[in-house]
Amino acid sequence: MFVTDLLKTKKILVTGGGSGLGKSFAARLAELGAELVICGRRADVLETTAEELRRASGAKVATAICDIRDAGAVDEMFSRIWSEGPLDALINNAAGNFIARTETLSPRAIDAVLDIVLHGSFYCSVAAGKRWIAEGRGGSILSIVSSAANSGRAFTVPSAAAKAGVLAMMKSLAVEWGPHGIRTVSVAPGLFPTKAAWSQLYPDGSKLLSEEMEVPLRRTGQHEEIANLVAYLLSDGASYINGDCITIDGGRDLQNGGGSGVMGLFSWTPERWDAFRANSRG
Ligand SMILES: CCCCCCCCCCC/C=C/C(=O)SCCNC(=O)CCNC(=O)[C@H](O)C(C)(C)COP(=O)(O)OP(=O)(O)OC[C@H]1O[C@@H](n2cnc3c(N)ncnc32)[C@H](O)[C@@H]1OP(=O)(O)O
Numbered sequence: 716m717f718v719t720d721l722l723k724t725k726k727i728l729v730t731g732g733g734s735g736l737g738k739s740f741a742a743r744l745a746e747l748g749a750e751l752v753i754c755g756r757r758a759d760v761l762e763t764t765a766e767e768l769r770r771a772s773g774a775k776v777a778t779a780i781c782d783i784r785d786a787g788a789v790d791e792m793f794s795r796i797w798s799e800g801p802l803d804a805l806i807n808n809a810a811g812n813f814i815a816r817t818e819t820l821s822p823r824a825i826d827a828v829l830d831i832v833l834h835g836s837f838y839c840s841v842a843a844g845k846r847w848i849a850e851g852r853g854g855s856i857l858s859i860v861s862s863a864a865n866s867g868r869a870f871t872v873p874s875a876a877a878k879a880g881v882l883a884m885m886k887s888l889a890v891e892w893g894p895h896g897i898r899t900v901s902v903a904p905g906l907f908p909t910k911a912a913w914s915q916l917y918p919d920g921s922k923l924l925s926e927e928m929e930v931p932l933r934r935t936g937q938h939e940e941i942a943n944l945v946a947y948l949l950s951d952g953a954s955y956i957n958g959d960c961i962t963i964d965g966g967r968d969l970q971n972g973g974g975s976g977v978m979g980l981f982s983w984t985p986e987r988w989d990a991f992r993a994n995s996r997g
């Protein structure tokens with residue numbers, strides 16, 4: 716689909732690049748010639764992925780253990796990365812999310828999601844942007860949001876609120892940092908199966924419709940489909956796209972709006988919620 720050296724001169728940081736969609740983005744960007752840094756909290760996951768990517772593509776892939784909720788740790792990570800040469804692009808992909816009745820959330824549960832999604836993406840964006848501005852060089856920031864950023868979403872309210880904040884940040888920075896040659900672009904994925912998203916969001920019995928029936932194209936997305944979009948948006952071919960959010964969901968959002976996908980959860984008993992909580996990550 717693309718020339719094989721589409722991203723040859725680009726050095727890109729993928730937050731949460733060790734697993735899930737972030738790993739698939741990293742794999743496609745590496746195939747297209749990019750140099751990568753992948754970050755996350757789990758060293759073993761990062762190292763295994765980095766080795767896999769190096770073997771498959773021959774690309775240079777570095778790892779950074781970093782909890783992006785920690786602003787100091789984020790700035791240190793960027794200083795370490797910059798000491799080996801500046802980034803050309805940042806992908807804000809790392810996220811946390813789980814279904815819960817909002818009235819039962821503890822402050823720590825709310826913060827866990829807001830801190831990863833909103834604060835983490837903000838810290839990384841500022842860490843990249845201030846360096847690009849100081850050096851008088853351009854760069855690109857791509858954030859993975861969700862359609863809930865526009866519509867809201869019942870039972871994943873901290874995530875919806877945080878993604879809305881990220882989207883507002885991206886649109887604002889498009890204007891403020893555009894004159895510095897810094898582009899921002901957001902991607903709102905529909906259903907792209909990953910182990911973590913499915914265990915946190917779609918436990919058995921949570922849905923009235925099958926995933927496929929939620930989507931006009933009657934299938935979930937394939938990782939390579941969204942990875943190709945991300946590659947294009949970070950390429951020089953997309954150099955005039957700034958501040959927009961591209962939805963890639965097979966038409967799901969048009970069919971479901973912000974609500975019908977969660978209807979099954981309204982009939983859950985408190986015991987059912989307790990059983991979910993007992994088995995979910997965290
Ligand atoms: C019908 C289905 C619904 C459809 C919804 C469709 C939505 C589609 C759009 C989705 C958009 C976004 C998708 C995603 O982001 S998917 C990515 C999911 N991936 C992950 O979540 C991986 C990373 N997650 C984590 O690390 C953890 O889950 C967590 C976010 C909780 C952070 O981990 P951490 O170790 O820092 O946190 P703790 O374990 O210390 O917990 C902190 C507090 O949070 C409370 N908690 C944790 N899990 C739950 C839960 N399931 N329910 C309620 N509360 C929870 C935990 O108890 C801590 O609070 P307290 O100390 O007060 O007990």
Ligand SMILES: NC(=O)C1=CN([C@@H]2O[C@H](COP(=O)(O)OP(=O)(O)OC[C@H]3O[C@@H](n4cnc5c(N)ncnc54)[C@H](OP(=O)(O)O)[C@@H]3O)[C@@H](O)[C@H]2O)C=CC1
Nearest residue numbers: 731734735736755756757782783808809810907909911912
């Ligand atoms: N999959 C889907 O259908 C959809 C996904 N999305 C969005 O796509 C993106 C990827 O989702 P998906 O791949 O499913 O999620 P995963 O949970 O599979 O991946 C999340 C990644 O983020 C990392 N991460 C989480 N918390 C932190 C943290 N505090 N600091 C650093 N890294 C962290 C995790 O690594 P570690 O745990 O090692 O830190 C993991 O590698 C997210 O932004 C999500 O909101 C949006 C809509 C739908």
